[in-house]
Amino acid sequence: MKSNVGGIDRVLRVVVGAVLLGLAAKGIVGWWGWLGIVPLLTGLVGFCPLYPLLGLNTCSLKKAKRVDQ
Incomplete structure (x- = not known):
């Protein structure tokens, strides 16, 4: 399970859920x-199962440097 929820998104999810x-x-x-458990858990875990279905990703990934051979 790869993280797809970024920093601000995670904080907002935890706050709204709580x-x-x-x-x-x-x-x-x-x-x-009580549905607040959903944003709370997705914020704590850092993965939203709906995001891949929608093609979204708010997690900033570090880009690897390309090495030409």
Whole structure:
């Protein structure tokens, strides 16, 4: 499993997920608030299974130098 979620994206996912879970735990929002587990987990793990299907990747990869032979 290759990382495909970048830094800012990861932070936003963790924050949004935690806020949704907190609101759901306090009863402020309905059952859908428990869906906050999805962005929280994808942010913590660094992989979003939907991104490859959509052709997205927010993770900045270091480019290897090409060596001509």
